[in-house]
Amino acid sequence: MEKRFDPWGSNIQNYESAFDEFGLSKFENKFKLNHYFFDRNIIIAHRDFDKIIERIKNKKPFIQLTGIATSGRMHLGHKVILDLFVFFSKFKNSRNYFALSDIDAYCSREKIKTMKEAKEYAVNNLAHMLALGVPLKSIYAQSQKEPRYYEFTFELSKKITKNMFDAVYGHVDLGKIQASLLQYADILHPQLKEYEGKIPSLTGIGLDQDPHAKLTRDLARRFNLELPSFIYMLHQSGLQQGTKMSSSQPETAIYLDDPKEEIKRKIMRAFTGGLTSAEEQRRKGGNPDICKVHEILKFHHPNTKLVLNIYNRCRKGNILCGECKQICNDFVSDMLKKHQEKVKKTQKIADKFYK
């Protein structure tokens, strides 16, 4: 009975069967990377991650890069992406590129009406990124790159065949196409001779982004670049049942700048795996696999033993939702309080970012 429950496995059972079909490799931490993401199946699959490990082992440089479309306030879901970037940025041989994707956000999001708006979000997001430890010198805004970068987006467009295009887009939405071109340039441009040259590169993405990853690898082939490596992360889901954590739906997300009261309110109202009565739950146990409170701990609490312990106690009915929410709230409130203190300082740097 006990072994039916795998605290880090429940979310990925649905995916594993699909990996073969998509050509992905299951991520197993044979690489012994020292971050809880890798112990908890938050990183679940990869393409060519072995190439990165080899570079690390052989003390050779590799590119790591990611980006965030600057289209709203940052929430805990973004923090996962930033934490992963910060983790890899600490390897001595990583060459780090973080795109503040302001043009992407403008081109692809209906709600962003002007570049000015996208840049305002970028300045806001930047302060949070810096507070979480993203190195300032790794960060660039798409709208402030060198001509070589833009030239490259146009070169890329020439190599996208009708077949590649149809497979990913199906129909034409020029703004989204433009945004994608920039994403491909973000991932591939560090391999140009004007930047790091042709070396392996690593980007963490969600499984839903895989069609773009494959197209980017196709493009790399056409430009005789190293095929970029990808690791695939689970997305933290929204706080309500069946929702995504979304910038545009405040009730689904805890924002990095949410005040204490707001954090508490949201955690207290979050969907859990508890049963209708305390008595029943003590008897039958709760279901942490579907619990949003437990998911917060899984994605953010650094102490794996503690998270595992809560998981098991929940299963056995030894901890109820109220106590669990309290633990979660204490943890998140404290974490974000410290974070917000840092943001007060980093905001000053962020305000000066756009020339």
Place this chain on the structure above:
Amino acid sequence: MEKRFDPWGSNIQNYESAFDEFGLSKFENKFKLNHYFFDRNIIIAHRDFDKIIERIKNKKPFIQLTGIATSGRMHLGHKVILDLFVFFSKFKNSRNYFALSDIDAYCSREKIKTMKEAKEYAVNNLAHMLALGVPLKSIYAQSQKEPRYYEFTFELSKKITKNMFDAVYGHVDLGKIQASLLQYADILHPQLKEYEGKIPSLTGIGLDQDPHAKLTRDLARRFNLELPSFIYMLHQSGLQQGTKMSSSQPETAIYLDDPKEEIKRKIMRAFTGGLTSAEEQRRKGGNPDICKVHEILKFHHPNTKLVLNIYNRCRKGNILCGECKQICNDFVSDMLKKHQEKVKKTQKIADKFYK
């Protein structure tokens, strides 16, 4: 009988009926512009040219701009575009922008395989442009613009609706779409506040480019810019019957760097409006309206009286093709010899253009 023949009219009879449909105004030189282009119906139509005349009259600044896709050697057809640009650049209140469209050429032309190739053509073309009097400071390469310019291409993409897109492109060819985006940016970016601000602008194009002109005006509306004005030029046709003057078909064009012998050979072989025997031609007269030799004179010879005189003598059978070809060859050889002398000097400037 005499009045059936209009030396400057024959080519445009086919177009005039279409102007209404396309919303174009027939170009009449009520503006008294002092260049033979305007006296010979080489400029045949316009959109909003009155706005430019008003700026000239009121000594207010206006933008004038054009561009050339750098995809081959330059020929006499290009010279017409350059001459027109040089003419308007001499107005004190013109703000001149000449795009060396290297990215455009790379994206839209199958035969250009790399940006390096496009830039090599750009350097070659630049030397000729300078020799013809295009001001160096008006010239920019698309691949070397400021980030604001590229950002603007992405802003433009967001405002192109599915309807606008389908009307102009019909089907998807991403390279060509990208090339077009740059063209729209070339035409509209001088109106951004970072450049000249919102003022009228003028671009000379061929009638076949009108769908792009209309789309560009639509975009201007969406960005609250002044609708750009266009003047529509006839294209000089190729030297053989029914051909276009084309960089990729050497027999159809006289290149600006053709040696004397080559010029002579091409003119001597050009299609004329002569009849099968000299005797018959003396009796019935030739047809200069379809004559490629006469077309060269019409597009390039600065002396309108001389061109008109040859036209009338041809009609009456008073000049035969051999003599006419000789006059044309003397004129073109001399003109291009002087031009090529200048190119020897301007080539040095061109070679240093790309940083």
